[in-house]
Amino acid sequence: MSKKTIFLILFTFFVAEYSALGREILLEPLKDTITEPSSAEKTKVEFYFRGGFISDKHTIERNSSSHFQIDNARLNVQGDYNKDLSYRVRFRLNRPFSPTSEDNASAALDYAFLTYRFGKNRQWETTIGKQLSVMGSFEKDINPLYEYIFTDYLNGVYTNVFLSGAQLAYSLSNTHKIGVQIHNTLNNSFNTHLQNNGFVAHTFAPSKLPLGAYFYWNGSFFEGKFRTKYSYNISQFADKYYTHSVSLGNKYKSGAHTVYLDLIYSLMGADFGLTSSRLLSIYDGFSQGGYTMRKNIVYKGAVSRYDYQLTDHWSVTAKIGVEQTGSQNTLNEHLRTNYIYFLAGQYAPFTTQDLRFYLAYVGNRIEYAKELQMPYEQLHRVAVGAYYTLPVLTVKTPRLK
Numbered sequence: 469m470s471k472k473t474i475f476l477i478l479f480t481f482f483v484a485e486y487s488a489l490g491r492e493i494l495l496e497p498l499k500d501t502i503t504e505p506s507s508a509e510k511t512k513v514e515f516y517f518r519g520g521f522i523s524d525k526h527t528i529e530r531n532s533s534s535h536f537q538i539d540n541a542r543l544n545v546q547g548d549y550n551k552d553l554s555y556r557v558r559f560r561l562n563r564p565f566s567p568t569s570e571d572n573a574s575a576a577l578d579y580a581f582l583t584y585r586f587g588k589n590r591q592w593e594t595t596i597g598k599q600l601s602v603m604g605s606f607e608k609d610i611n612p613l614y615e616y617i618f619t620d621y622l623n624g625v626y627t628n629v630f631l632s633g634a635q636l637a638y639s640l641s642n643t644h645k646i647g648v649q650i651h652n653t654l655n656n657s658f659n660t661h662l663q664n665n666g667f668v669a670h671t672f673a674p675s676k677l678p679l680g681a682y683f684y685w686n687g688s689f690f691e692g693k694f695r696t697k698y699s700y701n702i703s704q705f706a707d708k709y710y711t712h713s714v715s716l717g718n719k720y721k722s723g724a725h726t727v728y729l730d731l732i733y734s735l736m737g738a739d740f741g742l743t744s745s746r747l748l749s750i751y752d753g754f755s756q757g758g759y760t761m762r763k764n765i766v767y768k769g770a771v772s773r774y775d776y777q778l779t780d781h782w783s784v785t786a787k788i789g790v791e792q793t794g795s796q797n798t799l800n801e802h803l804r805t806n807y808i809y810f811l812a813g814q815y816a817p818f819t820t821q822d823l824r825f826y827l828a829y830v831g832n833r834i835e836y837a838k839e840l841q842m843p844y845e846q847l848h849r850v851a852v853g854a855y856y857t858l859p860v861l862t863v864k865t866p867r868l869k
Contacts, residue, residue, distance in 0.1 A: 511547035513861040516540055518613045520826075520853015527846045538562055540613055540855070542578070551590065554583045568655040570678070571632035573598050575655075578630050593647075595635040601628060602635065602649045602684045604699040604715035606728035607771055613855040616810045616828050619771050619789050621732055626741040626767045626793070627701075627713070628654055628680075643688040653678045653703040653711075654740060662761065665742050670760040672706040672738055679704065680711075695719045709737030709763060724777040732769045735796075739765035744793045747803050751840055764796040771808070783814045783824075799839050807833040822857035 519538040526532045546556035556579045559565075563576035573580065581597030600608065607615070607622050608629060621627055633651030640646060654661055658674035680703025687696040697717035704710050713734040720727050738761060739745045745762040771789030778784060788809045794801035812828035830849040836842040 508547045508549045508863075509551075509865055511861065511863045512545070512859070514544040515858040515860055516542040516544060516611075516613055516855075517858065518853065518855035520851060522849055522851045522853075525848045527844070531847070539853075542612070552585050556581060556583075569657040569660040570652050571598065571655050573632060573655065591639040593635075593637045593639070595637075596633075598630060598632045599635065599649075601631055601651070602647065602682045602697075602699060603627065603629075603701065603713070603732075604684065604697040604717040605730045605732070606695075606697065606717045606719045607730050607773070609697075610773075611857070613857065614785075615787075616812060616830050616851065617787070617808050617832060619769055619808060620743070620791055620806055621767070621769055625743060626734060626736075628652070631655065633679075643692075645686045647684055649682040649684070651680050651682070651703075653680045653705045658705065661740065665759070667742060667745070667759045667761055669706075672709070672761055675704045675707045675709075677704060693720060693722055695721075704737075705740040706738035706761070711736045711738070711740075726775040727772065729772045730770065732767070734767040736765040736767065738763055741765065741767060741793070744795055744803050747836070747840060747842075748795060748798055751799070762795060762798070765793065766796055766801045767791070767793045768801075780819050781816050783816070784812065785814065786811045794837070799837060803837045803840065805835045807831070807835075823854065824856075825854045827852050 517538075518540040520536065521534075522537050523534040524532055541561040542558055543561065544556070544558040546554070546558075548554045558578040559574075559576045560578065561576075563574070565574045565576045567574050577598055579598055579600070581595050581599045583593060583595045585593045605622070607619065622629060624630075628651065631651040632655065633649055635647060635649040637645055637647030653675070656664065658678065659669070662669055680701055682699050682701045684697070684699040687698075689695070695718075697715075697719075699713075699715045701713040701715070702710055703713075711734060713732070716731040718729045718731075740761070742759075742761065744765045746759055748762050749759045769789065769791035771787070771791075773785065773787040775785045776783065786809075789807070791806040791808075792802050792804065794803040808831070810828055810830040812826050814824045814826045816822075816824045828849075828851045830847070830851060832845075832847040832849075834845040836844070
């Protein structure tokens with residue numbers, strides 16, 4: 469080895485040692501003031517699954533089929549960093565991960581948010597990110613594994629359920645909370661939403677502020693047996709056209725019995741739900757050259773579910789809902805009526821695990837106003853399967869005081 473090579477090696481060694489020593493000297497005064505964050509107080513990772521065999525009989529023959537199907541597959545990660553800060557991320561494994569045009573998230577992403585609590589008794593709470601809508605509904609609060617059919621409203625036809633925005637809430641007491649949630653009206657932009665559904669804008673223009681706001685109150689009465697979730701929402705999709713919605717969620721639980729009733733009414737200045745607009749375009753004979761979005765569309769619905777825990781292992785559940793949509797300007801407000809219903813028996817072999825086997829009948833009937841001259845649609849489904857919330861990881865780390 470040459471002297472030059474030896475010199476370069478020794479020089480490099482001394483420079484590295486001097487640099488490290490220099491960093492230690494510079495950082496020494498800060499050691500007493502910098503505290504490295506420890507692990508979060510609580511972290512939970514869960515895998516949601518529901519699937520099985522379904523047999524569908526439909527009045528439209530091509531929709532009849534018998535096959536195995538994965539209804540739900542989601543990964544949920546949530547936790548508390550401390551008593552003030554928490555987070556949640558949940559995404560679906562059987563949805564596309566391509567970003568949506570308005571919020572740059574994806575249809576696969578349900579949640580990605582942070583929640584910060586503050587105030588003397590942490591009575592204030594703010595949440596930012598992609599989160600669940602605060603609409604007055606208990607249908608949306610139930611774990612999606614437990615519902616065998618959703619209303620169109622909760623399927624995102626007439627509202628945005630998993631939305632990006634910010635929320636500020638205040639707990640008046642242990643039983644009452646009020647708040648406001650500012651959000652994107654839809655997850656896709658004006659043009660993308662219409663194009664994806666085969667519509668043209670016609671006389672409508674995109675809103676310069678395509679946002680909405682929920683104002684809500686959650687209440688609890690009779691030692692928590694009766695609960696309410698009431699909300700009012702105003703949003704804008706098309707310029708100068710506003711949507712107003714009122715949602716009233718009511719839930720009663722006593723012993724082995726649980727029942728909820730949700731009531732919803734919306735007046736859509738511009739019909740971004742597009743269901744009535746599509747029917748009116750067909751009725752008008754596509755006079756505007758295709759599907760065109762309409763104004764002053766009414767949506768109203770009611771849905772109720774009843775659960776009864778027969779024993780520690782056996783339970784039954786039933787649900788019924790009716791939704792109507794139509795126009796204030798053309799024909800009537802009842803262009804389309806959607807009925808959903810199911811009856812299911814469930815068996816849980818372990819009382820300490822959220823594993824259940826089920827046998828369910830699911831029905832869906834759609835009727836149209838006689839002026840449209842369209843036949844009704846009827847689905848009869850028999851489903852046999854299982855759902856399971858698998859606790860992949862749960863970690864609790866008490867913080868040192």
